[in-house]
Amino acid sequence: TLFLDRIERLDAALNAFITVDRDGALEAARAADARLAAGDAGPLTGIPLAHKDVFCTEGVLTTCGSKMLANFVSPYDAHVVSLLKAAGAVSLGKTNMDEFAMGSSNENSHFGPAKNPWDTTRIPGGSSGGSAAAVAARLVPIATGTDTGGSVRQPAALTGVTGIKPTYGVVSRYGMIAYASSLDQGGAFGASAADCAQLLTAMAGFDPRDSTSLERPAEDYSRELAAQAAARPLAGLRIGLPKEFFGAGMADDVRSAVEAALDEYRALGATTVDVSLPNAQLAIPAYYVIAPAEASSNLSRFDGVRYGHRAPEYRDLAEMYSKSRAEGFGAEVKRRILVGTYVLSHGYYDAYYLQAQKLRRLIAQDFQAALAGCDIIAGPTSPTTAWAIGEKSDDPVQMYLSDIYTIAVNLAGLPGLSHPCGFGAGELPVGLQLVGDYFSEARLLNAAHRFQ
Ligand code: GLN
Numbered sequence: 182t183l184f185l186d187r188i189e190r191l192d193a194a195l196n197a198f199i200t201v202d203r204d205g206a207l208e209a210a211r212a213a214d215a216r217l218a219a220g221d222a223g224p225l226t227g228i229p230l231a232h233k234d235v236f237c238t239e240g241v242l243t244t245c246g247s248k249m250l251a252n253f254v255s256p257y258d259a260h261v262v263s264l265l266k267a268a269g270a271v272s273l274g275k276t277n278m279d280e281f282a283m284g285s286s287n288e289n290s291h292f293g294p295a296k297n298p299w300d301t302t303r304i305p306g307g308s309s310g311g312s313a314a315a316v317a318a319r320l321v322p323i324a325t326g327t328d329t330g331g332s333v334r335q336p337a338a339l340t341g342v343t344g345i346k347p348t349y350g351v352v353s354r355y356g357m358i359a360y361a362s363s364l365d366q367g368g369a370f371g372a373s374a375a376d377c378a379q380l381l382t383a384m385a386g387f388d389p390r391d392s393t394s395l396e397r398p399a400e401d402y403s404r405e406l407a408a409q410a411a412a413r414p415l416a417g418l419r420i421g422l423p424k425e426f427f428g429a430g431m432a433d434d435v436r437s438a439v440e441a442a443l444d445e446y447r448a449l450g451a452t453t454v455d456v457s458l459p460n461a462q463l464a465i466p467a468y469y470v471i472a473p474a475e476a477s478s479n480l481s482r483f484d485g486v487r488y489g490h491r492a493p494e495y496r497d498l499a500e501m502y503s504k505s506r507a508e509g510f511g512a513e514v515k516r517r518i519l520v521g522t523y524v525l526s527h528g529y530y531d532a533y534y535l536q537a538q539k540l541r542r543l544i545a546q547d548f549q550a551a552l553a554g555c556d557i558i559a560g561p562t563s564p565t566t567a568w569a570i571g572e573k574s575d576d577p578v579q580m581y582l583s584d585i586y587t588i589a590v591n592l593a594g595l596p597g598l599s600h601p602c603g604f605g606a607g608e609l610p611v612g613l614q615l616v617g618d619y620f621s622e623a624r625l626l627n628a629a630h631r632f633q
Contacts, residue, residue: 182207184229184273188320195296197305197314199234200242201274209271216269225383226269231324233312234275235282236262236367237356245358246278246290246308249489249509259356260388261325261367268383273321277311280511281480282329282360284308285583287336288574289513296570297340299609303567306336309370313340316370323380324370329361330468331562331587333368334599338562338612341601343629344370345377348619349594350395352381353388361475362393364468364591374600374629378403381622397620405627413450414631420446421456421555426586432565434605439561442602442613442632446559449631456551456558460543464589465581467544470524470537471592476514477521483509516577545593552618557628561586562599562612586614596622600629 185203192198206229213227237243237255239262244250258266265272279289287295287310295310297303298318305314309326313336316324326333328346337344345368352367359365369380382402388394408414420443427436443453485491485505492504510518524533551558564585573579590597595616602613613632615625 184321188273191318191320194301195298195314195318195320196293197277197295197311197318197320198231198274199244199246199277199292199311202241202272205241206271206273213269213271223267223269224379225265228270228323229273229321230265230270230380231273231276231312231315231321232262233309233324233326234278235327235358236325237358238262238272238275241275243275243358244291245282246280246292247509247511247514248291249483251291251490253489255356257356260353260390261384262356264384264386265325270383276309276315276324279308279310280514281358281476282308282327282332283476283513283517285331285335285580286568286573287311288570289511291511294570297567299341300567300607302569303609304339304570306339306563306567308332310336312370313337313342313344316340316342316372319372322372323376325380325384326368326370327357328366328368328591329364329472330591331584333370334562334587334597334612334614335584337370337599338614339567339610341610342370342372343374343377343598343600344368345381345598345622345626346590346596347381347385347622348395348596350393351385351622353386353391353394355388355390359479361472362479363475364472366591373633374598374626375403375406377598378406378623378626400623402623402626405623406630415446415628416450418451418557418628419555420451420453421551421558422453423456423458423461423551423558423560425458425461426560430564430585431561432605435561435563435565435611438603438605438611439613443559445632454555456554458544458547458551458589460540460547461589463540464544464592465585467537467540467592468588469520469581470533471541473517473521474525474534475521477518477525480514480518485509513577541592544589548589548593548595548616556617557621557625558616560614562614566605566607566609566611590616595619596625598625598629600632602632
């Protein structure tokens with residue numbers, strides 16, 4: 182009950198949770214005690230955690246941050262949720278998020294913004310802002326999130342915790358409410374890389390119910406962390422610094438924290454080399470064609486018939502659809518559905534969607550070329566520290582630009598991690614992003630672990 186009591190005491194100021202499942206948690210904790218007593222403990226038996234409210238949880242509300250699903254109780258668990266139950270973890274509840282995971286600040290939540298525990302007048306980042314805030318405020322030791330364009334790494338950076346998005350296909354998307362299916366990937370938040378490694382180990386794994394789930398042998402992502410401590414534990418590690426990630430646009434306080442972190446990496450034995458991702462600046466435009474296109478298709482299932490909100494009054498079926506969607510979706514979600522249907526429509530498809538797919542391929546090729554000359558790529562996670570609530574709400578393009586360093590990684594399907602690397606102005610946390618080749622999660626986690 183230590184964590185449940187902290188939630189009760191502190192969450193009113195943070196709004197990190199949409200649902201706190203006290204009864205379910207206590208029941209699961211008793212079951213965990215019984216398993217321990219019987220000598221049948223799983224890897225996470227008795228460890229409290231929280232799930233981003235995008236993961237379906239049987240018998241517990243799953244809102245996806247939307248009015249559309251404000252009363253939705255899923256009849257089944259997401260694959261991630263059932264794996265973590267089986268590992269013995271105890272879910273304390275569901276965390277706040279931008280509606281349908283669309284946003285970078287958590288301000289698009291129907292349930293009001295989550296707050297940054299370092300300064301509650303500031304945003305925690307998004308879209309998994311509630312999970313990040315909950316871990317940062319120690320309301321839970323670990324939490325799940327999803328990352329379509331940065332939604333694990335960016336809030337981790339802005340709240341001073343560690344977050345990892347694995348290679349696309351490592352974590353099953355079954356029961357994870359879809360935003361942009363070719364980019365969506367479950368990820369892990371923790372206070373340290375070691376915690377993230379344990380959580381990721383438990384939530385990863387092949388699932389035939391997700392057609393893009395990868396059939397690979399199970400991995401222990403903590404395996405490299407156990408190695409003997411050495412004076413220069415990262416000797417031989419080549420860290421590539423993409424010049425495009427160190428140009429104008431990065432705030433001075435972020436730059437100095439990142440430079441200091443790189444010095445620390447050199448002291449640990451790593452060497453740094455300059456690399457280039459020449460098409461990196463095309464990632465945001467490509468993403469804001471592809472992600473809305475996929476969203477417009479995925480969100481067509483919310484029609485007032487099968488799930489969630491239905492308008493109370495309508496004249497015919499068409500009006501029921503349109504009123505239910507008009508009432509159920511927030512402004513950002515509507516904007517993306519409109520953009521998505523536009524770029525997919527006849528006559529515009531070739532000009533937008535097809536071009537964006539070509540850019541996506543070029544961006545993925547850039548990473549392969551850069552990774553040919555280094556083991557991991559490092560840079561800032563976010564160009565600034567956490568901004569004030571309301572500061573960017575009226576300017577979607579400014580909001581989109583805050584993901585400038587994270588989005589390319591999703592387009593390429595690569596694993597990415599953000600770990601705290603110091604503080605900027607006003608004692609606000611700064612994150613360092615590490616990106617590696619496909620399936621290099623254990624290496625990224627080890628580097629972050631040695632740094633910590
Ligand atoms: N901020 C990005 C968006 O709004 C990414 C969100 C995410 O990763 N879910 O789409």
